Structures are given as C-alpha cells and as structure tokens.
Amino acid sequence: MEQITLNVNGMSCGHCVNSIESTVGKINGVSEVKVHLNQGKVEVCFNSETVSIDEIKEVIEEQGYEVV
Amino acid sequence: MEQITLNVNGMSCGHCVNSIESTVGKINGVSEVKVHLNQGKVEVCFNSETVSIDEIKEVIEEQGYEVV
Numbered sequence: 532m533e534q535i536t537l538n539v540n541g542m543s544c545g546h547c548v549n550s551i552e553s554t555v556g557k558i559n560g561v562s563e564v565k566v567h568l569n570q571g572k573v574e575v576c577f578n579s580e581t582v583s584i585d586e587i588k589e590v591i592e593e594q595g596y597e598v599v
Numbered sequence: 600m601e602q603i604t605l606n607v608n609g610m611s612c613g614h615c616v617n618s619i620e621s622t623v624g625k626i627n628g629v630s631e632v633k634v635h636l637n638q639g640k641v642e643v644c645f646n647s648e649t650v651s652i653d654e655i656k657e658v659i660e661e662q663g664y665e666v667v
C-alpha cells in the first residue's frame with residue numbers, strides 16, 4: 532500500500548469533494564481518498580500492484596479537474 | 600407568471616449550478632430556472648399563485664447557499 536498527495540486545480544466546493552472522493556474511492560486498488568479543498572490536495576492510499584498513479588489521475592481529470 | 604432574479608452567494612462550480620437548477624426546477628409553480636454562475640445570480644420564472652418567493656429562497660438556502 533502506498534500513499535500519494537496530488538495537487539488538483541478546480542475543486543471549489545463540497546460537491547467537488549464528493550465527486551472526487553466517490554469516483555476515486557471506487558477505483559479497484561484504492562483504499563482511501565481524502566480531499567483537502569482549501570489546500571487543493573487529494574490524498575490517496577492505493578495498492579500499486581493493482582492500480583497506477585496515472586489511472587488515478589485520469590479518473591480525477593475525467594471529473595473535470597486538472598492534476599498539476 | 601412572474602420573473603425574479605436572486606443574488607446568491609456560495610455558488611462556485613457546475614455542481615452548484617446543477618444542484619440549484621434541479622431543486623428549484625422541481626418546485627411546483629416554477630417553470631424555469633437559470634443560474635448565472637459568474638454573476639452569482641439565479642433567474643426564476645414562477646407562478647405567484649402557486650409558490651412564493653420565500654419558498655423559492657428557502658429551497659436555495661436548504662442546498663447550502665445564501666440568498667442576499
């Protein structure tokens with residue numbers, strides 16, 4: 532299990548938090564997601580044998596946010 | 600049928616637009632809702648015999664926004 536903190540642009544409200552936490556949380560291999568709205572950060576605990584960082588970033592970007 | 604434009608604080612993204620347009624649009628007596636995100640304004644067409652402005656404001660505030 533690994534942990535990354537991604538910098539994400541465009542998260543502006545509680546709906547954005549829910550949107551990211553629910554979609555990223557559903558990825559196979561992701562065990563925990565926590566959005567820090569005021570810091571523009573998303574913390575993710577994941578199993579790197581099951582899912583790659585790129586796949587996690589892609590899911591966030593599909594929701595309309597920019598991973599920087 | 601009447602039309603009002605409400606000034607609403609706290610709308611920050613497309614999720615907020617959807618949230619307000621869908622909940623206000625479902626009120627009996629409301630025929631049209633349009634959120635102008637960058638102006639912080641919500642335009643509502645409604646039948647004042649069926650619904651009051653206060654009821655419309657209440658639904659917006661229940662979603663977590665402030666009508667000013």
